[in-house]
Amino acid sequence: MLELNQVSKNYSDVCALERCDLSIASGQTTVLIGPSGCGKSTILRLIIGLQMPDEGSIRFGGQPLEPARLPDLRQRMGYVIQDGGLFPHLSARDNAALMARHLGWSDERITTRINELAELTHFPTDALDRYPLQLSGGQKQRVSLIRALMLDPEVLLLDEPLGALDPMIRRDLQADLREIFTSLGKTVLMVTHDLGEAAFFGDTIVLLRDGRIVQQGAMKQLLREPADNFVRRFIQAQRSPLEAMETLR
Amino acid sequence: MNRRIAISFLCGLLLAGNCFAVDDRAIIVGSKNFTEGIVLGELIRAIAASTGAAVVHRQALGGTRLVFNALVSGEIDIYAEYTGTLTHEIFAQNNPASNAALRELLAESGLVMSEPLGFRDNFALGMREPIAERLKIRRISDLRAHPELVFRFGTEFTERGDGWPGLRLHYGLPQQDVLGVEHDLAYRGLAAGDVDLTDLYTTDAEIAYYSLRTLEDDLGYFPPYEAILLYRAELAQERPDVFAAILSMQGLIDEEQMIAMNSRVKLDGMQEALVAADFLNENLGIEVVAKSSSRIERFWRYTQQHIALVAISLFAAILIAVPLGIAAARWRRLGHIILGVVGIAQTIPALALLVFMIPLFGIGAGPAVIALFIYSLLPIVRNTYTGLTTIPTQLLESAEALGLPAGARLRLVEAPLAAVSILGGIKTAAVINIGAATLGALIGAGGYGQPILAGIRLDDVGLILEGAVPAAGLAIVVQLLFEWTERAIVPRGLRVSTRS
Numbered sequence: 017m018l019e020l021n022q023v024s025k026n027y028s029d030v031c032a033l034e035r036c037d038l039s040i041a042s043g044q045t046t047v048l049i050g051p052s053g054c055g056k057s058t059i060l061r062l063i064i065g066l067q068m069p070d071e072g073s074i075r076f077g078g079q080p081l082e083p084a085r086l087p088d089l090r091q092r093m094g095y096v097i098q099d100g101g102l103f104p105h106l107s108a109r110d111n112a113a114l115m116a117r118h119l120g121w122s123d124e125r126i127t128t129r130i131n132e133l134a135e136l137t138h139f140p141t142d143a144l145d146r147y148p149l150q151l152s153g154g155q156k157q158r159v160s161l162i163r164a165l166m167l168d169p170e171v172l173l174l175d176e177p178l179g180a181l182d183p184m185i186r187r188d189l190q191a192d193l194r195e196i197f198t199s200l201g202k203t204v205l206m207v208t209h210d211l212g213e214a215a216f217f218g219d220t221i222v223l224l225r226d227g228r229i230v231q232q233g234a235m236k237q238l239l240r241e242p243a244d245n246f247v248r249r250f251i252q253a254q255r256s257p258l259e260a261m262e263t264l265r
Numbered sequence: 266m267n268r269r270i271a272i273s274f275l276c277g278l279l280l281a282g283n284c285f286a287v288d289d290r291a292i293i294v295g296s297k298n299f300t301e302g303i304v305l306g307e308l309i310r311a312i313a314a315s316t317g318a319a320v321v322h323r324q325a326l327g328g329t330r331l332v333f334n335a336l337v338s339g340e341i342d343i344y345a346e347y348t349g350t351l352t353h354e355i356f357a358q359n360n361p362a363s364n365a366a367l368r369e370l371l372a373e374s375g376l377v378m379s380e381p382l383g384f385r386d387n388f389a390l391g392m393r394e395p396i397a398e399r400l401k402i403r404r405i406s407d408l409r410a411h412p413e414l415v416f417r418f419g420t421e422f423t424e425r426g427d428g429w430p431g432l433r434l435h436y437g438l439p440q441q442d443v444l445g446v447e448h449d450l451a452y453r454g455l456a457a458g459d460v461d462l463t464d465l466y467t468t469d470a471e472i473a474y475y476s477l478r479t480l481e482d483d484l485g486y487f488p489p490y491e492a493i494l495l496y497r498a499e500l501a502q503e504r505p506d507v508f509a510a511i512l513s514m515q516g517l518i519d520e521e522q523m524i525a526m527n528s529r530v531k532l533d534g535m536q537e538a539l540v541a542a543d544f545l546n547e548n549l550g551i552e553v554v555a556k557s558s559s560r561i562e563r564f565w566r567y568t569q570q571h572i573a574l575v576a577i578s579l580f581a582a583i584l585i586a587v588p589l590g591i592a593a594a595r596w597r598r599l600g601h602i603i604l605g606v607v608g609i610a611q612t613i614p615a616l617a618l619l620v621f622m623i624p625l626f627g628i629g630a631g632p633a634v635i636a637l638f639i640y641s642l643l644p645i646v647r648n649t650y651t652g653l654t655t656i657p658t659q660l661l662e663s664a665e666a667l668g669l670p671a672g673a674r675l676r677l678v679e680a681p682l683a684a685v686s687i688l689g690g691i692k693t694a695a696v697i698n699i700g701a702a703t704l705g706a707l708i709g710a711g712g713y714g715q716p717i718l719a720g721i722r723l724d725d726v727g728l729i730l731e732g733a734v735p736a737a738g739l740a741i742v743v744q745l746l747f748e749w750t751e752r753a754i755v756p757r758g759l760r761v762s763t764r765s
Contacts, residue, residue: 118669
């Protein structure tokens with residue numbers, strides 16, 4: 017579905033991504049994980065075309081990603097960022113409807129689609145007319161997800177979608193999200209720095225460090241056969257402190 | 266819906282601009298901005314009107330140069346001038362030796378000079394009687410012995426070749442504390458004792474009023490200033506009947522009558538039009554229905570003119586400045602140039618900007634509107650630029666990631682988010698504009714500045730307030746109007762602050 021071929025990206029002097037090869041399987045959830053600044057968000061930004069690679073090429077459904085084709089290709093992708101990126105001047109409903117309206121969908125079709133997605137994401141329909149400032153963090157992310165799913169895209173790109181939420185809400189949304197992914201069968205590419213979350217969602221885990229892919233595979237594989245010392249330490253560092261106390265006893 | 270009301274309101278204001286329109290065939294009388302000039306202008310207007318011709322009097326346009334140039338360029342057809350001014354100021358370089366030589370020079374510019382109106386209004390120097398008596402000053406040459414005296418002259422006298430510079434050389438005067446001020450303010454300084462000496466016109470009403478001593482011009486410096494009419498030759502040919510009537514002013518007014526008329530305006534507070542009408546009724550038997558405008562009529566006229574000045578210039582500024590601001594935000598390098606240029610335009614003092622417009626666009630409302638337009642650009646450009654460049658990156662990127670093309674992003678996301686800032690810029694421009702528009706009266710643009718200028722000229726606080734109070738009021742009304750517009754234009758989502 018998505019293929020990165022020898023992609024490099026530099027920010028001024030800092031190398032964000034170095035000759036990266038990555039292939040994202042269709043209908044699966046792939047999680048990009050790694051320490052801050054490892055280049056995981058950059059991969060999403062390159063795919064959605066907010067940035068252009070310095071070297072290498074990206075293919076979407078077999079076709080190369082070119083600036084001229086970006087507006088069309090973006091309609092086949094949904095993008096959700098950490099704090100939702102909702103437009104504060106538009107209600108939840110208008111945020112979700114923005115692109116569909118621009119494409120000339122009928123009001124009826126839009127309403128039907130939004131109601132369908134509100135149900136799917138467990139967002140209360142009576143809150144659809146509220147503005148982002150009137151919504152809680154969890155609700156904002158649900159609206160952002162509705163907006164991303166509005167045009168029924170083939171790919172969902174999620175950049176730390178749960179990063180700004182407190183643990184209880186995060187847990188609820190995690191469960192809902194996985195249910196949605198499973199029921200829709202979409203290709204999902206998610207960025208997180210939380211190993212537990214990666215394990216919870218990911219069919220495939222991609223671990224990055226300093227702009228390079230260190231290891232990729234199923235979670236079990238990373239646990240059982242870490243590719244190098246860094247992988248081992250990364251996993252060790254994220255083991256729950258509670259778990260560590262259990263072992264001590 | 267509210268937006269539509271706001272737009273139709275603006276269109277209404279634009280239509281009010283029609284009050285500037287002048288009938289093509291109307292004779293346009295001009296006058297310099299001092300009382301005698303305006304009274305003479307009113308006399309010309311009333312006589313011409315009595316023949317049934319359409320006449321407009323553009324009052325108090327400015328100083329000699331400005332009004333003379335307006336005549337040469339055909340913006341006005343006739344005004345009252347003095348021979349001495351023509352000889353020693355306008356044609357100082359040619360130095361015409363006689364009136365015949367002067368007529369030849371005028372003819373080169375297509376102008377004609379009438380026979381004298383009958384009175385002279387010479388320059389003279391005046392001091393308060395008690396001080397002159399104490400210092401024993403009777404003649405101008407007596408001033409040489411008193412270098413400590415404070416001189417304040419009308420601005421024109423300070424600059425003109427036939428004014429202070431020549432006088433100082435001619436008499437060898439030693440005084441150092443010499444400045445130019447508004448002539449009417451010099452009189453008040455004299456009365457208050459801050460000023461020892463000023464220049465006078467010999468027909469000034471104030472000479473008697475302030476009991477001033479006119480110093481004898483013992484070395485014969487000041488030339489005679491015969492009052493005459495100056496007009497465009499072509500007009501005299503096109504409208505011989507009207508001109509025959511106007512030329513009946515030749516030899517009609519003696520010095521005493523002119524002083525009396527000046528005095529009725531300056532000391533009794535009568536309107537120039539009424540004074541002129543009275544004079545014509547008595548001396549020419551012309552039954553002039555004096556258009557004495559009531560305070561309310563004047564208020565409406567000034568209000569219409571002022572609003573038109575502000576509305577047209579502001580509307581044009583919005584049309585240009587908002588796209589400029591958008592361009593500046595999109596292409597940063599270009600943005601530096603745009604912001605730099607409009608920033609420089611803003612640093613030009615409003616008064617200077619108005620004056621710069623005269624050679625390009627003449628006098629009246631046109632150049633004033635253009636000056637105000639230039640003046641309105643910076644706040645709007647800057648606020649548009651700031652409004653757009655301070656939108657959080659993640660919102661800009663979210664709009665892009667949705668697949669919206671650039672135009673739709675601007676319309677649906679960026680413009681609404683910058684609306685508060687843009688509107689704030691327009692509001693600032695409007696309020697600055699209302700204040701700056703009062704200066705428009707200096708170049709004959711009308712508006713609230715007109716009573717303010719007349720009030721300064723006539724030392725009439727009531728008249729000054731007639732312009733100053735409505736100008737302040739208009740600023741407040743516009744402020745309120747914008748707050749109301751803000752409610753209509755700024756998206757509701759940006760105004761909610763609490764969760765409900």
